[in-house]
Amino acid sequence: MARLISDPDARGELFSAYLDGQLTTDEVVVVSDLLDGDEELIREFRSLQEVRRSLRLLPEFEVPANLLPDGHLGDRLSAYLDGELVTLEHRRVTRHLVDCPDCRVELQELDRARIAVRSLPGVDTTSTGEIPVTPAARHTRRYVAAGIGAAAVAAALVVGLAVGNGDEPAFSLDDLGTRHVARASAEPGFAVFPASVEVSFP
Amino acid sequence: MLVVGGLAAIVVVTAAGTATADELTDYLEDARDAIYSGQRLVGTSWDGIQSIGIFDIQHHGGMASVGSGSGFATIGDGRMHQGGLDEAAVSFVLHTGPELDARYTVAHGEATKHLGRAASVIDVLEAGSVRIRMVVDDSTAAPVATEVFDGDGELFRYSSMTKFTVSVDPAMAEFDDREYRMMMPLEDADLPIELAGYRLVDAYAAPQDGRQAFYTDGLFSFSVFTTRGRANWGAITNNDHPYDSNGYNYLRVISPTSVTVLWNAPTTALALVGDLPPDHLDQVLRELPLPGTDNWMKRMWRKLFGY
Numbered sequence: 001m002a003r004l005i006s007d008p009d010a011r012g013e014l015f016s017a018y019l020d021g022q023l024t025t026d027e028v029v030v031v032s033d034l035l036d037g038d039e040e041l042i043r044e045f046r047s048l049q050e051v052r053r054s055l056r057l058l059p060e061f062e063v064p065a066n067l068l069p070d071g072h073l074g075d076r077l078s079a080y081l082d083g084e085l086v087t088l089e090h091r092r093v094t095r096h097l098v099d100c101p102d103c104r105v106e107l108q109e110l111d112r113a114r115i116a117v118r119s120l121p122g123v124d125t126t127s128t129g130e131i132p133v134t135p136a137a138r139h140t141r142r143y144v145a146a147g148i149g150a151a152a153v154a155a156a157l158v159v160g161l162a163v164g165n166g167d168e169p170a171f172s173l174d175d176l177g178t179r180h181v182a183r184a185s186a187e188p189g190f191a192v193f194p195a196s197v198e199v200s201f202p
Numbered sequence: 203m204l205v206v207g208g209l210a211a212i213v214v215v216t217a218a219g220t221a222t223a224d225e226l227t228d229y230l231e232d233a234r235d236a237i238y239s240g241q242r243l244v245g246t247s248w249d250g251i252q253s254i255g256i257f258d259i260q261h262h263g264g265m266a267s268v269g270s271g272s273g274f275a276t277i278g279d280g281r282m283h284q285g286g287l288d289e290a291a292v293s294f295v296l297h298t299g300p301e302l303d304a305r306y307t308v309a310h311g312e313a314t315k316h317l318g319r320a321a322s323v324i325d326v327l328e329a330g331s332v333r334i335r336m337v338v339d340d341s342t343a344a345p346v347a348t349e350v351f352d353g354d355g356e357l358f359r360y361s362s363m364t365k366f367t368v369s370v371d372p373a374m375a376e377f378d379d380r381e382y383r384m385m386m387p388l389e390d391a392d393l394p395i396e397l398a399g400y401r402l403v404d405a406y407a408a409p410q411d412g413r414q415a416f417y418t419d420g421l422f423s424f425s426v427f428t429t430r431g432r433a434n435w436g437a438i439t440n441n442d443h444p445y446d447s448n449g450y451n452y453l454r455v456i457s458p459t460s461v462t463v464l465w466n467a468p469t470t471a472l473a474l475v476g477d478l479p480p481d482h483l484d485q486v487l488r489e490l491p492l493p494g495t496d497n498w499m500k501r502m503w504r505k506l507f508g509y
Binding site for chain 1: 434475
């Protein structure tokens with residue numbers, strides 16, 4: 001690792017790999033050590049950031065798909081949709097999706113297919129191979145009990161409508177906060193943290 | 203609006219030096235790459251209500267780990283894993299980040315120091331007044347202090363690194379063995395595409411067959427959660443405060459980095475979660491369904507037949 005510190009080219013590669021999100025955590029620690037207090041290396045790192053920004057501003061030319069190598073995501077789309085990718089891979093896939101309409105369409109089709117499968121009625125494949133069914137409602141006619149029950153429900157409903165303040169939500173404020181924080185963290189400069197993780201009041 | 207923006211820019215050039223919104227974007231991108239760890243004090247002060255917290259924070263590669271022990275969370279790139287809970291959430295985005303709204307201009311202020319380290323002040327102005335003042339560590343581009351002001355120029359939110367080192371804990375990568383619940387964007391949000399200068403970016407399914415619509419103006423952001431019917435919001439929070447906005451009554455829950463506003467419109471229960479300042483919040487609420495109730499017969503009809 002000492003060679004990396006002394007060799008400007010290798011150091012540049014290390015910084016570049018960090019900015020591409022390609023380093024292991026141990027290598028990130030090396031980068032942080034390099035940047036801690038060494039003004040020359042800090043300038044080198046910041047100038048690399050500027051160069052990368054400039055490159056992103058260059059005009060983009062659309063290359064016909066048939067001239068490109070097969071760089072599409074394939075099976076990784078499924079893993080992406082399952083939330084199984086580690087951070088670096090997740091970031092690469094997301095970046096690819098931003099630029100690749102074909103993969104976006106494929107992802108949406110995949111998601112639709114998964115929703116359709118999930119919406120199928122549950123099938124219990126037990127050893128008997130029988131598909132369990134919900135027992136049909138019994139048709140015992142108990143008019144008196146039903147009448148009393150209906151009257152009670154109606155009375156409760158009327159009271160509820162008159163004095164109630166809506167149903168208790170089946171979720172928590174933390175849940176809403178989590179969803180917002182997760183989404184907001186895709187934006188640059190996000191500074192919203194979940195309320196539940198603060199350490200303590202000093 | 204353009205004239206006001208132009209005048210503000212001239213004032214900025216005279217008083218503090220030239221700067222553009224692009225430079226703010228550059229700074230925010232650099233901050234995303236910053237490597238640092240330490241402790242951040244964050245507080246929100248609104249109508250005399252204070253909410254203050256201290257967060258342990260580790261940051262590198264666009265990810266921030268905050269908290270400690272069971273309250274540990276790792277956040278970034280549209281994903282969040284919260285330690286101690288079974289559920290992990292993730293959103294993904296198929297768009298490029300929205301640009302800073304034209305109502306903002308940016309000014310570089312004087313050089314300063316924070317915790318003995320060289321830093322610079324960046325002011326984001328709105329209509330000639332400072333909306334956010336950021337102190338940026340020169341070496342790392344980390345935001346070491348911020349102040350957010352409301353429309354009257356009063357301090358609304360502040361944050362300050364109280365410990366700061368250029369290092370990270372290798373344990374920060376441990377969250378990677380978790381699976382995330384993916385949130386696919388929906389095709390429509392059933393809400394306006396713009397609210398008081400905030401643009402609707404995308405929408406997702408939310409609890410109870412509801413929706414989450416995400417808005418940002420490039421500086422602040424919020425999510426509006428909607429679900430059909432009415433919710434007894436008071437039942438799920440015990441630290442809410444009444445809030446009068448534009449003559450209507452809401453509930454608000456104030457946390458160090460965000461504010462949640464809860465209310466019921468006649469046919470919809472709504473919750474807004476975000477970091478926007480109070481005057482922006484008032485403008486946004488004015489354009490969303492207002493608090494109210496239907497008459498008794500309509501409520502009974504909806505309860506019985508669902509529409």
